[in-house]
Amino acid sequence: MRGFFYYFYAMYILTSNQIKQADQATIEHKNITSLELMEHAATLCFNWLHSRLQGQNIEIHVFCGIGNNGGDGLVIARHLFQHGYNVHCYIVNFSDKRSDDFLTNYNHLKELGEWPTVISSEKDFPKVDFEDIVIDAILGNGLTRKPAGFTKNLIQYINSTKVFTLAIDFPSGLFSNASVIDKDSVLRAGHTLTFQTPKLAFLLPENKNFINTWEVLDIGLDENFIESLKPTTHYITKNDVIPMYQSRNKWDHKGTYGHSLIIGGSFGKIGAVTLTTKAALKIGSGLVSAYVPKCGYNILQISIPEAMVEVDSDKLLTHYNFKTKPSVIGIGPGMGTAEQTAIGFEKFLKNNKIPLVIDADAINLIAQQPTLIEYVPEKTILTPHPKELQRLVGEWKNDFDKLEKVISYSLKHNVLIIIKGAHTTIVDGGFLFVNSTGNPALATAGSGDVLTGIITGFIAQGYSPLKAAIFGVYLHGKTADIALQKTSYETFTSSSILEYLPDAILDLFNQENTSSQES
Numbered sequence: 001m002r003g004f005f006y007y008f009y010a011m012y013i014l015t016s017n018q019i020k021q022a023d024q025a026t027i028e029h030k031n032i033t034s035l036e037l038m039e040h041a042a043t044l045c046f047n048w049l050h051s052r053l054q055g056q057n058i059e060i061h062v063f064c065g066i067g068n069n070g071g072d073g074l075v076i077a078r079h080l081f082q083h084g085y086n087v088h089c090y091i092v093n094f095s096d097k098r099s100d101d102f103l104t105n106y107n108h109l110k111e112l113g114e115w116p117t118v119i120s121s122e123k124d125f126p127k128v129d130f131e132d133i134v135i136d137a138i139l140g141n142g143l144t145r146k147p148a149g150f151t152k153n154l155i156q157y158i159n160s161t162k163v164f165t166l167a168i169d170f171p172s173g174l175f176s177n178a179s180v181i182d183k184d185s186v187l188r189a190g191h192t193l194t195f196q197t198p199k200l201a202f203l204l205p206e207n208k209n210f211i212n213t214w215e216v217l218d219i220g221l222d223e224n225f226i227e228s229l230k231p232t233t234h235y236i237t238k239n240d241v242i243p244m245y246q247s248r249n250k251w252d253h254k255g256t257y258g259h260s261l262i263i264g265g266s267f268g269k270i271g272a273v274t275l276t277t278k279a280a281l282k283i284g285s286g287l288v289s290a291y292v293p294k295c296g297y298n299i300l301q302i303s304i305p306e307a308m309v310e311v312d313s314d315k316l317l318t319h320y321n322f323k324t325k326p327s328v329i330g331i332g333p334g335m336g337t338a339e340q341t342a343i344g345f346e347k348f349l350k351n352n353k354i355p356l357v358i359d360a361d362a363i364n365l366i367a368q369q370p371t372l373i374e375y376v377p378e379k380t381i382l383t384p385h386p387k388e389l390q391r392l393v394g395e396w397k398n399d400f401d402k403l404e405k406v407i408s409y410s411l412k413h414n415v416l417i418i419i420k421g422a423h424t425t426i427v428d429g430g431f432l433f434v435n436s437t438g439n440p441a442l443a444t445a446g447s448g449d450v451l452t453g454i455i456t457g458f459i460a461q462g463y464s465p466l467k468a469a470i471f472g473v474y475l476h477g478k479t480a481d482i483a484l485q486k487t488s489y490e491t492f493t494s495s496s497i498l499e500y501l502p503d504a505i506l507d508l509f510n511q512e513n514t515s516s517q518e519s
């Protein structure tokens with residue numbers, strides 16, 4: 001599902017409550033019963049499994065709760081029985097309540113002569129072997145508290161077998177929008193088939209043990225209604241960035257594509273600013289200048305003949321006194337935090353009116369003197385790595401708390417913050433944009449310097465800061481995804497990001513694989 005936001009489309013990430021509302025609205029507006037919706041959703045899950053197993057004689061254990069997640073499990077179990085699979089279906093009897101649709105599907109199964117086994121305590125746990133398959137339909141979107149008692153023990157038992165587990169909608173025990181407190185109470189899913197939208201919990205590092213791969217099954221919830229909820233969290237895929245691309249015209253000249261100035265470097269750290277400068281050039285900034293200490297002059301001139309270079313003091317940045325009149329400045333890579341550098345940086349910020357992308361040591365200098373943030377222009381982009389981010393917004397208790405802290409900081413100072421990680425997230429006030437591309441190949445020295453250059457180069461070309469951030473983060477990750485088809489994680493370096501940038505851009509025009517709703 002794509003929602004309209006600003007002037008581009010992005011897939012929404014909904015909370016549990018929003019999904020419940022959408023579920024209800026779909027039933028009301030689309031003339032469909034909740035039972036039919038369950039049948040449809042669960043049949044999609046069955047089809048997913050059936051197309052992979054093709055009737056193989058593997059033991060399949062379907063664990064069903066007593067709500068609608070359990071109802072899904074009963075529908076899946078019914079299809080599996082009807083297709084001749086070797087299925088064992090269990091009711092995890094953690095409550096006397098039963099949802100209506102659960103009961104209807106329970107009866108359907110009994111009518112077929114297949115009576116599920118009721119699990120009411122540890123002594124009822126079945127034998128599950130590593131070679132089997134478990135379908136986890138114990139708890140889903142209706143989770144209200146952490147699983148306890150024998151339900152928790154069952155989850156722990158399934159985890160201990162290391163069996164492949166297919167989670168329906170959610171790994172049982174995982175909240176969509178809150179942190180896990182008891183890590184032993186959550187099922188470790190091998191793959192999760194989730195309904196309608198990705199869930200924020202799937203994208204946060206603290207849940208890495210519970211979420212492996214996942215994909216979204218479109219079960220046809222009412223898109224107009226979802227739109228009306230005005231969700232604030234988005235998942236960025238290829239479909240979302242294609243419309244951002246600004247094509248070029250025959251009569252354009254290099255001035256049309258702006259002038260990036262990259263400020264950074266110190267003795268021994270000229271490589272960082274070199275990478276950033278190269279990236280701004282490579283992404284298409286019409287002109288690119290670098291402002292570095294004198295010791296960086298030859299290095300820059302020799303390694304990037306296309307760039308212009310101005311210099312500051314011998315080994316450090318101290319004066320920030322450049323003649324160039326850029327359209328955007330990327331500042332920080334390799335800059336260091338020496339006292340003179342900090343004093344000069346403060347003066348620079350107080351006088352500067354040019355749009356900024358602030359990275360690395362420039363962020364550390366702001367963290368050291370937090371009031372400096374008041375001098376940055378509106379919609380300045382900050383690209384901190386985790387330690388830099390912590391210095392900026394303070395320590396967080398968990399990943400949800402981190403997002404809250406970053407949102408407050410972004411709102412308070414009217415800046416964009418890029419939280420780097422496996423799912424890099426761009427925070428623009430109350431809006432979150434979570435990236436889908438990238439892999440551990442990007443965990444390499446200089447990767448962030450290149451990102452700063454790409455984003456700066458996009459802003460030079462007239463992309464808004466938000467679009468530059470989203471598009472830049474997407475392409476940066478995509479280079480590593482494409483490269484992995486030809487190289488290895490280990491041999492991919494920050495220079496490889498630049499090498500694969502053309503492929504990442506050309507991939508936008510490749511019609512195949514445009515719906516990457518999985519991770």
Ligand SMILES: NC(=O)C1=CN([C@@H]2O[C@H](COP(=O)(O)OP(=O)(O)OC[C@H]3O[C@@H](n4cnc5c(N)ncnc54)[C@H](OP(=O)(O)O)[C@@H]3O)[C@@H](O)[C@H]2O)[C@@H](O)CC1
Nearest residue numbers: 023037038067068069139140141142143144145146147169
């Ligand atoms: N959204 C959609 O479009 C569609 C959704 N569908 C499916 O419905 C699922 C949501 O179903 P659901 O609302 O019935 O919730 P579910 O997770 O089955 O459990 C609720 C029950 O568990 C209980 N309970 C809660 N926490 C507990 C705990 N820790 N330990 C013990 N008990 C606990 C809770 O009790 P209570 O909190 O009220 O006391 C209640 O009785 C969704 O994930 C998807 O699979 C599809 O079929 C069709 C389309």
Ligand SMILES: [K+]
Nearest residue numbers: 136139170172
């Ligand atoms: K589940």
